[in-house]
C-alpha cells in the first residue's frame with residue numbers, strides 16, 4: 001500500500017466526483033459534505049462512470065441507472081451483497097500550496 005497523490009482539494013466540487021487514473025487504477029474522487037472519498041470508478045452494474053455521478057444522502061449515484069453506493073462503506077444502498085471498492089483517503093497540506101488529496105492504493 002502506498003499513499004498516492006490524486007489531485008488538489010481545490011479541483012473538487014461539493015457533491016460531485018472527479019475521475020483520476022493512476023497506477024492502473026480508475027478512481028472516483030468525491031467531495032461530500034466537506035469529506036473526500038475515493039472509490040473505484042466503474043459501476044459493477046453495467047460499467048457506468050461513477051465519477052460523473054452525483055452525491056445523494058452520503059451515496060455516489062451512478063449516472064447510468066442510478067444505483068447509489070454508500071461513500072463510507074462502498075455498499076450498494078439496500079443491497080449489502082453488492083459493493084464498490086473504497087480506499088483510505090487523507091488530505092495533506094504542503095507549506096505554501098493548496099491541500100493535496102491522497103489515497104492508500106495497493107501499488108508500487
Ligand code: FES
Pocket residue numbers: 043044045046047048062063064065066067
Ligand atoms: S451502470 Fe451503474 S447503475 Fe447501471
